[in-house]
Amino acid sequence: MKILFIGNLSSTNDKYNYEILKKKNKVDAINTEVFLISSKLFYLILYHFYFNLIETWLFYRFKKRIVKNYDLIWVESGELLGKKLIENLKKKGSRIVFFCKDNPFYNRDKSKWRIAKKALHLYDKVIFHQPTRIKYAKKNNINFHLIKPVINKNIFSFSQRNLKARKFRRDVLMIGTWFKDRGKLARRLIEANINLEIFGPNWEKDKNYNTLKKFIKSNQFITGLKYAQIIKYSKMTICLPNVENDDDITRKSLEIPLCGSLLLAKNTKSHRKIFKNKFNAILFNNHKDLIKNIKEILKNKKIMNNISFNGFKSISKNKIFDSEKSIYKIINDLR
Numbered sequence: 001m002k003i004l005f006i007g008n009l010s011s012t013n014d015k016y017n018y019e020i021l022k023k024k025n026k027v028d029a030i031n032t033e034v035f036l037i038s039s040k041l042f043y044l045i046l047y048h049f050y051f052n053l054i055e056t057w058l059f060y061r062f063k064k065r066i067v068k069n070y071d072l073i074w075v076e077s078g079e080l081l082g083k084k085l086i087e088n089l090k091k092k093g094s095r096i097v098f099f100c101k102d103n104p105f106y107n108r109d110k111s112k113w114r115i116a117k118k119a120l121h122l123y124d125k126v127i128f129h130q131p132t133r134i135k136y137a138k139k140n141n142i143n144f145h146l147i148k149p150v151i152n153k154n155i156f157s158f159s160q161r162n163l164k165a166r167k168f169r170r171d172v173l174m175i176g177t178w179f180k181d182r183g184k185l186a187r188r189l190i191e192a193n194i195n196l197e198i199f200g201p202n203w204e205k206d207k208n209y210n211t212l213k214k215f216i217k218s219n220q221f222i223t224g225l226k227y228a229q230i231i232k233y234s235k236m237t238i239c240l241p242n243v244e245n246d247d248d249i250t251r252k253s254l255e256i257p258l259c260g261s262l263l264l265a266k267n268t269k270s271h272r273k274i275f276k277n278k279f280n281a282i283l284f285n286n287h288k289d290l291i292k293n294i295k296e297i298l299k300n301k302k303i304m305n306n307i308s309f310n311g312f313k314s315i316s317k318n319k320i321f322d323s324e325k326s327i328y329k330i331i332n333d334l335r
Contacts, residue, residue, distance in 0.1 A: 001331070004066065004094075005029040007076025012223045013251070014076045016152045017099060020324050021074060030065060032077040055082045055115050063088060070094050072334065075123075078104070079112050083119040090122065095334045097125045103245045105136040124334060131270055132246045145333075147326040149251040156228050156258040157316050163260035163308075166233060171195035172294060173234035173261070175222065176252065178202040182240055186212055188287040194294055199230055231259040235304060236282075236294065239265040249274075254321060257281065257311030262297070262304055264290060280310035 003021055007014035009031040021027050036042040058080055066073075069092050075081060078098040089096060104113040104120065120126055121141050128137070129149040137144040172194050174186055183206035189196045190211060198216045206212055222230065231237050237256045241247035249270035256263045263281040265271045275281035282297070284290035297304045315321055 001025045001071045001335075002069075003027045004068075004070045004073045005076070006032065006073065006081070007099075008033045011076075012152070012155075013101065013150065016323075017074070017076065017150065017327065020327050023324075024328070028068070028070075030062075032080060035061070035065070036080075055084075058082065058115070059085045059088075072097065072331065074099065076101075078120075078126075079116045081119060082115045083122065086119045086122040095124045096122070097127065097330065097334070098123045099127045100133075101129070103130070103133065103136075103247070105133075105140070106245055125330060127330060129251075130247055130249065132248055145330055147330075148321050148323075149249060149254055150323040150326070151251055151254045151258065151315075151321060152323075153258065153316070155225055156255045158228075158232060158258075158260055163232070163312070166260075168235050169233040170197040171235050171298060172264070173197055173199070173231065173237040174240075175199040175227065175230060175237065177221070178205055179242055179244055180206075181243055183208065183212070185238070185240060185287055185290075186215070189291065189294075190215060192291045192295075194291065197234075228255070228259050231256055231261045234261045236264050236297065237261040238290075239263060241266060241268065254315050257308070257315045260308055260312050262308040263311050264294070275311070275314070278307065280307060280314045282307065 003025045005018050005021060005027055007018065009015050009018060009029060010033045018027070018029060059082060062081070062085055066089065071094065073089060073094050073096045075096065075098045078100055086096060104117055124143065126137065126142050126144045128144055128146050131146060134144070134146065172189065174182065174196065176182070177200050183203070186196065186198060187208050196215050198212065199218045199222055201219055201221050203209065203212060203216050203219060239250060239252045239256055241250050248268035253263070253265055253271060257280070263275065265275065265281055265283055267283040267285050271283055275283060277283040282293045284293060319325070
C-alpha cells in the first residue's frame with residue numbers, strides 16, 4: 001500500500017505512528033515541522049488569527065507538494081488541511097484518515113481548528129482515543145473510529161526485574177502542562193505536606209506560582225525516554241485529564257502504570273473501564289480523597305508495591321492496548 005504521512009516527525013507520538021505504518025507499507029512523509037518553515041511562528045498566528053489567506057496559502061503549498069497518487073493519506077496535523085484541499089485529494093482516489101489526538105470542537109485552542117472543522121466530515125475516518133469525542137462526531141456527521149490511547153511500549157514499558165531494582169527519587173509526581181485545575185490540586189497537595197515534584201511548561205501562569213515554584217523541577221516539555229524515566233522513579237504519579245479539553249482519559253493513564261509508578265487517576269468513566277480502585281490504581285473523586293489515599297499508601301510499602309505491580313500487569317499484558325493492531329485494523333477496514 002502506498003501511503004502519504006502528514007505530521008510532525010519531531011513529535012514522539014506522530015513519529016511512532018509513522019514507524020508503525022512503515023513496517024508493512026511504502027510511506028512518503030510531509031514533515032510539517034519543516035514544511036511550515038517556522039512552525040512556532042506559524043502556530044502563533046494560527047492560534048490567534050484567522051483569515052482566508054492562511055488557508056489559501058496552505059492549500060497551494062500542499063497541492064504543489066503532493067504530486068503522486070496514494071492509496072491512503074494518513075494525517076496527524078489535521079489543523080492544516082482545509083475543505084478545498086481534502087476535496088482535491090479525494091478526487092485522486094485517495095482514502096484520507098485523520099488521527100486526531102486533540103479536541104477540534106472546543107474553543108480552548110482559539111482559532112487553531114477553524115480551517116480544519118469545515119473539512120472533518122470529508123475524511124473517510126477520523127480516529128479518536130477519547131470516548132468524550134463521540135457526541136461531537138455524531139453531531140457533526142463525522143465518520144469516526146474510537147481506539148484506546150496510543151502508547152509506545154518500546155519507551156514506556158520496563159521489565160519487572162528492572163522496576164524492583166530501582167530507588168525512588170520522589171513520593172508524588174505531576175508531569176505535564178499547567179492548567180488551572182492542575183495548579184489548584186498542586187497547591188492542595190503542598191498544603192497537605194505531600195512530597196511533590198512538578199515537571200512541565202506554563203506553571204508560571206498559576207496565581208500561586210510563588211508557592212509552587214520551589215516544587216517545580218523543570219519547566220520544559222518533556223517527552224520520550226526522559227519522560228518515562230522521571231515517571232519510573234516516582235512512587236506515585238498523578239493523572240488529571242484536561243477538563244478544558246473535555247478529556248476523561250489520556251495516554252498518560254496507560255504510560256504511568258507501564259513505567260511502574262502507582263497511578264493516581266481522576267475517577268472517570270473511561271478510567272473505571274480499565275482500572276479497579278485500590279487494586280491496580282487509585283481512582284480519586286476529589287482533592288481530599290486523593291490526599292487521604294496518598295498518606296495511607298506512603299505508610300504501607302507493601303500496598304503501594306502491590307497496586308503498582310497490578311497496574312503494570314494490567315497494561316503490559318493486555319493486547320487491547322496494542323496500538324499497532326488498532327492502526328492496522330483501521331487500514332484493513334478501509335481497503
